[in-house]
Amino acid sequence: QCQLFMRYYTQVERIPAADIHVLQAQADALLLSCFGALPTGNIIDLAKGARVTTSSSKHDEGRKMIAVMSKQRELLGGGVYSHTLIADLDEFVMADPARYASLHEYLRINPLRRTAAPANAFEVQVVEAEEGPLDWTAVPLLRGQRKHMVPVCGLRKALLSRVPTRFTFSTHNMRAPLFFACAPDKWGSTANCIDDALWNVHTKCADLALPIKSAS
Secondary structure: OOHHHHHHHHHHHOOOHOOOEEEEEEHHHHHHHHHHOOOHHHEOOOOOOOOOOOHHHOOOOOHHHHHHHHHHHHHHOOOOOEEEOOOOOEEEEOOOOOOOOHHHHHHHHHHOOOEEEEEEEEEEOOOOOOOOOOOOOOOOHHHHHHHHEEOOOHHHHEEEOOOOOEEOOOOOOOEEEEOOOOOOOOOOOOOOEEEEEEEEEEEEEEEEOOHHHHHH
16 A cells, blocks of 8 residues: 555656655554665654554554654644645545646646545445455556445545644544534634645555465
């Protein structure tokens, strides 16, 4: 998935590798090899300096979000970047191709939008009885291999931002500006963060054999 992530964001969305920053929960030789095109300083190992006492504490969501928000403030405050895109390794964020050629064009045409969350957020599914293991090298990836996606409100995250954000529940909810991915029109949530011109396609469940292979 790492190779797919890099191929999509650098070749399809035309984001220079030097502009991609990676926060990893713990050092992984395969990931380091995949991210070899990135400057050394662009890879942050969250496990460094952490007190790990149990296997469950290897992934500390609070520690990760502090690092994400700190890196976002650093990038937006340095005078180089006008916006940030926060995405997990299995998330592919895109602008509606019928309206925009790329995320860059979306941002250029919508300069007043401070934060944006994709209204179209889907989890790719595998029908095990009919669909075999995913060929992750295929281009395009899903054509002829997967037919079904399901909408997931939790994936309507405010991924694009021109201002520093304060997340509360991973990147699903924000305190500033106030936004709840699954309730964008309730409790004072900033409903206008949602934009139907943006998509987030999640591939975590596209191949159920993948986590089994990774764990073996």
